[in-house]
Amino acid sequence: MAVLSAAAPGETRTPPEVPKRPRSGRLRRVVGDNLLAYAFMAGGLACFALFSWYPLVRGIVLSFQQDNFVTDPYWVGTENYAALFEDPLFWTAWRNTLVFTGFALVFGYLVPLFLAILLNELRHLKGFFRVAVYLPVMLPPIVVVLLWRYFYDPGNGLFNTVLDAVGLPTSQWTQSPSTALFSLVLVSTWANLGGATLMYLAGLQSIPGELYEAAELDGASVWQRLRHVTIPQLRFLMLVLLLLQVIATVQVFIEPYQLTGTTNPDTITVMVLIYRYAFTVNNDFGLAAAMSVTLFVVLAVFSAVYLRLTRGQES
């Protein structure tokens, strides 16, 4: 998403003189020259407009309205937002979401990096391990959740059976207030780390071998090569993945929704609360839209940071 600048900073070269054309004529020429391109883009733009931009605007409008879909919607000003900020669940959901995101970054961000370095160093069975790491990403989310529900079952689930067999204390996993959120992070990390690992792996393989050779000639240890060659070379990719993961994990939905439900204050997240406002408890689309807008604003800030940083990198 780089923003192209006409001249690089510090450049003083003056462009050759071009006779000025009337503005409207120039516009017509620009349009005329690119007519075919616009024609090709029209379908995509129409789809974006209909399925992304219009609902987005409609959602923002709805957050200031009450609508029962029978009579005309009526404006309620900021009432939906006031109700939102008064609801203790609003803050609970944000707190849980941020804790989840924090945990998810510690695991979901560092584990793929570690795995990618490990895979990169492998001499044998490289293909097998790559597939094995990526396999969970290919499973439909609902399958992942059902699988982990069996793992986590505190009665006769896989984890407690194994822990019991080796004499370790068992856990209530998703069913205990103290371990529920962390258990959801594990599911999410397991399901999603394959994609990040492959990206890191691609990044690692694009690092020129000469850099490592030079470092080795200088007597750099494995740790020093990692610190002074690998990490700096991957820094930009790591930054991009960090922001993408923040944006993705803030929107966690299926794990808490399926494993712990929409009424559990220990695990309710922003997305689950939106769903609850709209479809299960309140049937209040205005309130749900207001909650969606708060999430949208937070994610927009993250996205702006992301765009800003990537632009800086590319220029």
Place this chain on the structure above:
Amino acid sequence: MRTTLGLLLAVGLGFGTAACGAGDDDTEEGGKVTLVINGLPPATEAATHQRFLDNVAEFERLNPDIDLDPREGKMDPQTFAAKLAGGQLEDVFYVYFTDPANLIAKRQVADISEYLGDFPVTSQIKPEVLRVFQDDKGGTFGLPYKNYSMGLLYNRELFGKAGLDPENPPRTWAEVREAAKRIAALGDGHVGYGDYSKSNTGGWHFTTEIYSLGGEVAVDDGGTWKAAFNGPQGKQVLQQLKDMRWTDNSMGERQLLEWADLLQMMGSGKLGMYVATADNIPTIVNQYKGRYETYGLGPIPGGAGTLGGGEGYMFNAKASPAKIRAGLKWLTFWFTSAERFEAENKWAAENKNPVGLPEPAIFTGAAAQLQETADAKYANVPQQNYAPFKAAMPSIPVKLEPPNAQQIYAVLDVAMQKVLTDRNANVDQLLADAETQVNQILASVG
């Protein structure tokens, strides 16, 4: 970001798409009314699907001016608003007793009061059941079809194995606790007593259980609704569950259960008891491979009151007078019809569908008599297994759900979750927290 856009899309559904039959002109050529109805069983359930269509055909033969357009499915809160906004909602649609209050409050259903006089059978509907479909001014917005009340569903075989008497299910919560201990002592993953705590089902069961002790969830205090569960009965419900879960270990390790979980556990033969309506039994038999002989139904322990639920039909807010009349003709032809009991029971018995499950009648007077006779004539499920429930039915008052039931249930879910998943849960604190939240919810009730 895409998911957020998706949810913004989901909550930004207020744009209409091309309307189907529900909002069209009332009449076609020749003065016919086309009525879109739902409740048609899925084609995979071949026998009931065909039965529905046969009834539609017969109705159309008797009413040549009405053309029925039957659709599969029932009212689903998750798609309701979208269908309504898009003009896709049926003219007459199936609801559970939990839905009407919210739909009436949001003015998303049609008032049918002025048409009921033309359909005399509706005057024989039990007032307390019809009240589910009414607002506080007495306006009627739908008709009931079936009515259930909660009892104690139990596994007679496990009772036998645990040395309990299958003919005498527990009558008090102390007896439930004792029986649960005995069943859990069988080991091998047996659970004495199961309860819900997820997706609003926990609050639903808490409500049933506090009713059984003579308590209330919410009371109308001079025109203002207030939470009423933070008292001795509410405390007794939660404390008993906490004791059974953590002191007796008679409720199993797996919690956060929702509707299907207990049916599945009952079907697997591992669960001793849970609070349920009679209509759970055929589902356990058909979907979870149980046998009718295995299950008994006793009265709700405590017996001071029980929660009633059921099903019915409501009318699209945009339905015209002609469609409402046609809809009422259809409902009183089949669903809310005393004359159909005989024919329906005969068909059900011939097709091995259960007849004779103990359900409270929706009618009073002559219509109730007709239903009772028809049920007795074609009963094909073991009546003696439900004798304790039936015997106690007249003496246990059936109470309806509190206003804004789903929101209150969602709050009470939390209390149920905590006592079943946290051995250190503070019952008093849970009730106090829930009371504060429920009072906020009830503040919006007029």
